Amino acid sequence: MSDPQFPEDESTAIRHDMHGRWPAAASLDEFRANLAAVHRRIAAACERAGRPASSVRLLPVSKTKPESSIRLAYAAGCCLLGENKPQEACHKWEATQDLSGLQWSVIGHLQTNKAKLVARFAAEFQALDSLRVAQALERRLQQEGRGLDVFVQVNTSGEASKYGLAPEEVAPFLRQLHAYPALRLRGLMTLAVFSPDPARVRPCFSLLRNLRERLRQDVPAGAQLDELSMGMSGDYEIAIEEGATVVRVGQALFGARALPDSHYWPSPDN
Ligand SMILES: *Cc1c(COP(=O)(O)O)cnc(C)c1O
Numbered sequence: 001m002s003d004p005q006f007p008e009d010e011s012t013a014i015r016h017d018m019h020g021r022w023p024a025a026a027s028l029d030e031f032r033a034n035l036a037a038v039h040r041r042i043a044a045a046c047e048r049a050g051r052p053a054s055s056v057r058l059l060p061v062s063k064t065k066p067e068s069s070i071r072l073a074y075a076a077g078c079c080l081l082g083e084n085k086p087q088e089a090c091h092k093w094e095a096t097q098d099l100s101g102l103q104w105s106v107i108g109h110l111q112t113n114k115a116k117l118v119a120r121f122a123a124e125f126q127a128l129d130s131l132r133v134a135q136a137l138e139r140r141l142q143q144e145g146r147g148l149d150v151f152v153q154v155n156t157s158g159e160a161s162k163y164g165l166a167p168e169e170v171a172p173f174l175r176q177l178h179a180y181p182a183l184r185l186r187g188l189m190t191l192a193v194f195s196p197d198p199a200r201v202r203p204c205f206s207l208l209r210n211l212r213e214r215l216r217q218d219v220p221a222g223a224q225l226d227e228l229s230m231g232m233s234g235d236y237e238i239a240i241e242e243g244a245t246v247v248r249v250g251q252a253l254f255g256a257r258a259l260p261d262s263h264y265w266p267s268p269d270n
Contacts, residue, residue, distance in 0.1 A: 024255035045240035061250030084108025141182035187227025205242035
């Protein structure tokens, strides 16, 4: 077996087993080195896919990392950061008011009772998966006089442990969204199955792209379905080959998280 850290076939590299081994970013130099490495890999994946490197946006994910890490990322030029828990994101937003222009993307499941928080500080919300949440966000955004870029989360792996609409639910869902004008539809988001096997991961990404292709013709005026947010530290290169326009990368930039991912992804079952 080949070592997945040094894959022979770069295009099918999955690095989930890097768990606990992503290089730390305790200094600005270390963060910059990680950032440069990820940008190089993004560029290489784009080249393999015949896409311009500018067609992929890197969203650094700072969840669980302290304020000092956020300051490193900002110093390295990152001005939109992803967080999966609204409360943690809001605390970080409050603690970094001195960093002008720093914006926040909430990428994790939202309960309606947290819509007020997200409406206050977020620039983007990537995990929209119910009309109840859309309605709660709309009401709070109207009160704040703000709008919010949103991605609809799709469950492309069929796993009960993943949030998101089933693929066949997306078209009817999008037809309801015009009732929530503060939500600016930008695209679709997914988490692939968590597997070291590219043959299982890739179909999740291609499903999202195919769904977007089918739906983008008849999105309502003002809405867009251009963006595909898919891919994280372990699988973003495959996601780019399958058309990702946004990759959400945490550990490859900020260093390994201490606990396994199940700890950070509360599933609908628990
Ligand atoms: C944590 C998280 C990521 C990033 O995962 P890494 O393994 O740190 O790259 C991406 N998307 C979502 C929804 C997440 O919660």
